[in-house]
Amino acid sequence: MAQKKRAWKLQEFVAHAANVNCLAMGHKSGRVMVTGGEDRKVNLWAVGKPNCIMSLTGHTTPVESVRFGHAEEMVVAGSLSGALKVWDLEQAKIMRTLTGHKSSIRSLDFHPYGDYAASGSLDCNIKLWDIRRKGCIYTYKSHTNGINCLRFSPDGRWIASAGEDGLVKLWDLTAGKLLADLKLHTGPVNVVEFHPNELLLASGSSDKTIKFWDLENFNNVSSTEGDSVPVRSIYFHSDGTCLFSGGNNILKVYSWEPSQCYDTVPLAWGEVSDIAIAQNQLIGASTHQTNVCVYVVDLQRVQPFGKVPHEDGNCQSSHSSSGRRSFITERPPTQCSRQASVPKEDQNETTSSSPDDDRESLADIKNPADYNEIFRPKSTLSHSPPRNVEPFLPPDEGMYSSSNNISKLSRCTSNEPEPVRGPVTKSQNNPPQISKQAANHQPASPTNSQQASKPPAVQKALHKPPKPQNTPQATKTYVESSKPSAVQKPPMRGPSNPETPDVSANDFLPKHIGSGDDRKRLQNVSEADILSSLTKGHSAMLTVMSGRSRNIQIVRAMWTSGNTKTAIDSAISMNDPAVMVDVLNILNSKQALWNLDICSILLSQLGDLLNSKYESYVLTSCSSLKILLKTFGPVIKSNMESVPSIGVDISREERAKKCNMCYIQLGAIRETVAKRHSVPGKLGNVYRELNLLMQTLD
Template structure:
């Protein structure tokens, strides 16, 4: 029965090669859940219909990698932002470029369409948020307040506010009409990756790399609740259309959360890796993720997912879908007042430093002529985007639900690039011992027909605990013909036990090393703690320690920099994403806190007489300067990368410009 539930609750739908180079961004249409837009390092935006293999339309014109894309509510327009800071708005029905918007000075990290007005908002690595009038091709207003890259922007359902989430650990709420900050929500201890408005109530949800989801009351401007249950960052969130629950996407899992009180209604394990976006159609949740040039789509059957504490998953009889819980009681909060017509024009604010407008130029006109929308699949294009004067339009939302794979056959996966790594599926079951924690995760038996493939992942995904040098594929046997390999329960358990002892030895050793570092830490001598971590010669221990020290800027001293900088050099060159992320965070903190001091001391004239303290400080500064010069070469080489790490390296490169 467990296998049946696991097979039917979530499954992989499709895998496609979306671009000729790496995919750098993607987004699902929220109305249909069937429209997918991808941006790539090849400077193109490609449009797809979910579960169909061929590209519908390819949009060209950007000259640098496309790092952010967004589809409007009616799924008629797409806006794309590039690494250079340019923004393009495309008309999908007319298959042409609509507008080019210029004004940001760095990578575009986030975009959103106004729910019913002709406005677009954009956030960038330059920390600014801009509001654009698509019709007039100009910037209406620039919002300043964040101190680091703006990772996500969302208009409120009534179109009056913008919520922004940034790497500076804050969520801000902006008033469009007044053109000013309404409130700043603090509480997250890591970069905030995603923010989403409740579809009806004055409620806001935010997900962060600190592995928490926070809910904010937009009337009282205070936190409603905080959910802390996962060991990986929150990558995306989506409210159920009726607002009864929130779906949170994590590494290889989906959680269904409530907020008053905070609780987890259900957990579904899905092998989607780093899920990038979620959408809902026909009571199915669609999740998409990307790795290199490949995009994968997954389906979760929401009929088999609990959306309230009164309905538990796993209690399915006669293979019938779960009954949906009936909402009870009235809303706790004020409801959004959606106007029936377009929104009022945002008020022009007189502060010239804050507000800017840019008139069209001949250069923009030339760019528009060079930007093209090429229809790749005429049949799908006509089906989805009929002419605007057509009486009826048949968008993908009219399609039937995606069928689940047969229970008695292996799941068919279309290989576009290379075999995907096998992932064990777990099934949430009721926990009779603890009614407060209704779900007990148990591994589902592996069916005899499930194929197991061996594949080397190109990137080790980040997690709360740093990688320890082992990969999931280490526990699987080499297979000559992956598609024909079948295993039974006993063989699967044998493979797991084979690596169990090795894993225990590695974890025991790491635990012993951390105890050694903690003994030094308990004395209050931070320098000795870091020295002992370095002496152990295990980068995972250094990463664990730096993740703690990075949260307390007051602990950093010049002595600490001389010890940590050589370790940062190693971390930045690591193949593990979590190592690189920690190294970037530590280096940024050192540059912001100590680089001005180092350059000032080195530029100061020599002292008269003997000053031992000054000589020691000068020696440390020279040592740090030499180490930073070595690191600057690594930063310079990696600043051309795309995606989040590329943005981090480019920011570090700017901070280190003074060294040159």
Template sequence: MATPVVTKTAWKLQEIVAHASNVSSLVLGKASGRLLATGGDDCRVNLWSINKPNCIMSLTGHTSPVESVRLNTPEELIVAGSQSGSIRVWDLEAAKILRTLMGHKANICSLDFHPYGEFVASGSQDTNIKLWDIRRKGCVFRYRGHSQAVRCLRFSPDGKWLASAADDHTVKLWDLTAGKMMSEFPGHTGPVNVVEFHPNEYLLASGSSDRTIRFWDLEKFQVVSCIEGEPGPVRSVLFNPDGCCLYSGCQDSLRVYGWEPERCFDVVLVNWGKVADLAICNDQLIGVAFSQSNVSSYVVDLTRVTRTGTVAQDPVQDSQPLAQLPPNPSAPLRRIYERPSTTCSKPQRVKRNSESERRSPSSEDDRDERESRAEIQNAEDYNEIFQPKNSISRTPPRISEPFPAPPEDDTATAKEAAKEAAKPGSAVDVQFPVPNLEVLARPPVVTSTPIPKAEPAIIPAARNEPIGLKASDFLPAVKIPQQAELVDEDAMSQIRKGHDTMCVVLTSRHKNLDTVRAVWTTGDIKTSVDSAVAINDLSVVVDLLNIVNQKASLWKLDLCTTVLPQIEKLLQSKYESYVQTGCTSLKLILQRFLPLITDIMAAPPSVGVDISREERLHKCRLCYKQLRSISGLVKSKSGLSGRHGSAFRELHLLMASLD
């Protein structure tokens, strides 16, 4: 009788030299687990098929190292962000550049595609998060709240929320249609490197350099549990598609966790180093890691990962493989995401009919676009993966048979395998379905030569407010060309109205500033400020204070009596620049005049009549009364997060003597 071959639970699949210089980022396609994208210091983005040695396609155009890459769910589009802050979107099936997005002022640290709408989110070292419409609108909103680099972004499975993780030790949840932060999750004591939504329930996982994984309830907005004792910083986590467990890629192992209560189901030894991304396909977990110019891929057989583990001091003795558990072993403890039943088409090119919309062919932006290429390196693999057999269906090589395991050749893993008695399981019930491709219009079959591309628009990030975002924008929708044209006409009409209004506002502001400047030239600072206040235009007051704040010697006690009521208005403004100017002016007044005010008010009354002292005492009492009025506002805002929160906390400390 032949002896059966014992195979490994985890093994290294291959190692490739991915770039001519160091690899700086990589990502796996989550739908197939077979497509790999890498970004390098050579400013290129390269596409690979897992377990094949040759590069499929090389994307060029970036002029600085590629810091972040992301594939959309159907693996048709890829977005890459660079060290300089530029973002490029390529259409992989058409082999051409689709969009260039400019606006961030520092490295792009994180990217994600919206699961249904035609949007991309980007997080940067400049602390900003931007939401881009990759069809035509450019940057539709900027989310501000983090104080350090944004390391990870993830859209919720229903496409309504965006989660962000940053070096400031916080996780934030943003409502896309409202354009504001829903909740902040503090608790980590180190930079947060990764966040992931549960595929079904209102649950969020976050992994940090503090070596913990935290689970957050998105209904109650509170922590569910915390996994401690990770052997190193948590860089990569992934929920099982049916949501039964969470996988964490540690330095030398794969760890499998539950969270209610927190427990470790299994630990599989995998010497993959700093694993950068994980994906699941055919009951196999694929992990990829990079070191210098090399990229390595690894496989873990999930049919051999069991539910054996401990819950506090209560042992769990269920050796059934996780991959073989029923799809829904129990009723969910939280609300379930409601996903749309249809999918939207790929972003379409924007037709520019107006001559005024065309840019000069000699412009630097056009030259930059012409230098962006999608170079097919391996025509056979490219045609197999990206080219459809007909107009409505694609060949399915990316969801093929599992990777075969090599024969067992080391004693330690043989002992581990000997403990395994489970039979191979059925495929995991994937909860993120691949979009229905039958509703999409496909381009005709192309040869290995890249298709000549039209010149896409470079879209500046000029908008910081929502421009009519609706819930329907984040759901699949079928739009006919006539409707799109009407939308464009309406948008242009709104822009013209806004332009006319802005011209009137700026003309009025210029006239008011001329009036104040005429008084300023006389050298009477107090009268200049009085005239600015009398105009009753807060923007003029802000402009004047920004000048006065530059020279502390200009400040006098009688100037404070005029400025303090204006500062109270500035601190309550919805404009960030107004609040910042108000904080700067108030800090200057507190540092220079608060000790003087308190000393004069505490001094014993003088003997006889001293008019100058009485006037000074009157000004001090007036300032004191105004500062007391402002102190309540400062105290209420000292609990805010971010830069303004720290500024208000500092002011609150400076005003402590008022109490």
């Protein structure tokens, strides 16, 4: 068998009518790109597809830098004239036009959880923008040459900037001052990246080295050996295990304590513009004149993730024993002594563009199908639906053999129809149990795939009788006699076995027949018709359960990777109440998993489940609401009653925003509960208890 490729070229396409100046990947999904060009347009693309999804126009000079928001629901673009435009991709419209820089904007980034953005320009200045108020909050001045790159820290407190002057600078947002100058590079610094967890910063330079900085004492931790090419792009793996470095026609994988090169992958991608990771694949994109090239690297064949790890154990996180503190990403409250008003120097130079500029900025949707799939939200709280999770295949491989079982699952079931939704019986007090088959990420395939490919509705399949080869009178008699009672359920049976003894069609016929004539007429119904009807019902139900198992496996894979919020977003986008109930049961069993983020996301789902016709769904929703009200009711109430803060307190504003969202949704749920608190029985008791807990919000 031929050895599988480690890397390959996925696609090349013409992106703009003039030269492409900038490109950025969507790092949340790794499946979308945004480009800016000399033609003054900003174009959006789905990785692996050659057609433009949407084109954003309105800049009057060439676009020099672009950046996705962290949830990939916004794009900001900076131009040669120093103007920024922020676009809402879900609404397909421009949000803001911001001006103030005196020269080309070279780098952009969004705050990790606030409505703020930062820009670095050739005018040597860094500006922090409030997107909502169209204003510049602060201007940071210290670089003596242009800004090549800037990034917010994961906790949103700092900005790191890389300059043509060879310096890396660290800025404190709340204090509005320079924290540290990092000066060991001997050439222009092209890129900086924060470690996703630890207080660590990496910087890549034209001096062909990457340096790692400890952000507790601002000392240099280590430095890579001088490479043969300048470092253009770096990116930490999501679990912080290693750092990927993209240079001219090469990819390298590094550790830093001690400094070590794990692996080197030659690639013909030129000077790569940006890299992202999705489904154990690294996606790199580069530009050349009007073209964009996309390359894929299979990380399962790259150390330290490959099948042959280092024998000395270096494939493990070698920096985990450093004892370095982590970023606090729970958004703790911050204090700021600066006034809320914009400083005078910024007021004079950062006036927003006129409304006419916004009206001239258009979002032209080129590919409605891809746009609706990627950017159009399915609900008010589910911003962007999950991207395609299927890995990209090498051009000469028909099947992609990989240990990523979730990817296999998505691929082998991609041609199946949308499964029919139905109730799942489960205990309301216990979390859902995933079978051994699901735990191993193995899909449950229908025994009769041809019949399962086009399943009828479950109820029709279970209740619709076969066509008798007899008179119309016989047909009527059979239908009436074979109708199940209101409480009757179809028997659950395993796959059919032709060698099973003592099994006949009579075992599945109705047991109570009105008369001897009816019995004779039923005998005229062929065994093949009866078995066909039973098989259709079985196949339909099996398809439903198989689809549900597949969805649970996908959510489980995201959950176990440590990203609970992404797993919940994925479950919501599946639009399957049964899957949502399974997720809620797990959250209810582990109450420590709840936070304000999850509350604001799930409240609309809880309201929908309260109106379900299945009692188990309603009880699960009520259990979640009890936990939410007991844990976060006082927090929500106190934030609704608090007075506005003075100064820039991003954490407090975000917390108040989420509490307000929760309060509005709880108000709608409260009306439903108030109408049903007089219902008799167990549900009535639950509704009355919820009604009392709702009063804590008054």
